[in-house]
Amino acid sequence: MTPELWDRLTPFRDKAIARGIPAADVERWLTAAARPCATLTRDGGGDGPVVGRFGGPLLLPAGVPDPVHPFVASIDLAALPAGTTDLPLPPDGDLLLFAYPETADDYETMGSAVYVPVGSPVVERDRHAWNPFEIDDDAAMFEEFPHGPLRATAQVSLPYHHTVELLGGPGNRPLPEHPRAEELVAVWESTRQDIAPEGPLRIGGYADEEAIEADPVATAVSWAVKAAAAGRWDGPVSADVSDWVLLADWQAGMDVEGWESSTVHWVIQRDDLAARRFDRAFASVFWNP
Structure with missing residues (x-):
């Protein structure tokens, strides 16, 4: 990460130490966990460069089938400032995100991603093709999806979770090598709005949701493994x-x-990200209606 991003974490360091967390534990946490990320906000929500948009026309190469989930956003990867994330993203082209923001009835992906290399011939698709039976409730939900340009701000991300699930049974345990993890996460919750204000869309960093103890990425991975075992998603899956x-x-x-x-x-x-196999992305949803 850049020195500027490290400096932004000073309020976190100061508050953690003031709460009695040893400085060595704080620094070990930051060194192991801090990640750069890009927070995307709708136009008017920041002064960073425009890097994409919520909604808009759905433009896909002719050989790509109509996605089965609603269109959320497109991101111009060339417009993302260098070093904004630590992900091996392509230097250019468009990343399109699709999702149905409701928990699955069974283990299955609730969204997808499509990468469109720069210069690829594209055709405009029907944005409503994912709803072939024209279900009114689904159509009404899709009408609520946001629209408009997205601006990127380079930020730093720390974990929102402080436990890992126990293998082979229910329950959680503290993050390995970080016995003060719950306290450190509480400090992050109390300082992050000043350090890294949230936005509706984030690229990279750590996953967040309303109620969180274990890593949402770990939950998504377990769903992907079960979806592959049930034949609902193509493997191989680690x-x-x-x-x-x-x-x-x-x-x-x-x-x-x-x-x-x-x-x-x-x-x-x-490995899929490095190979630009964005069709191998899996989407999970947390929703507490």
């Missing part, structure tokens, strides 16, 4: 969370009336 990264987070509840608290997490295996 069950090791370290093989995955958060591609994007959408706080859908900030925008979609009736879906308050809904959050979409797009995750992808590191």
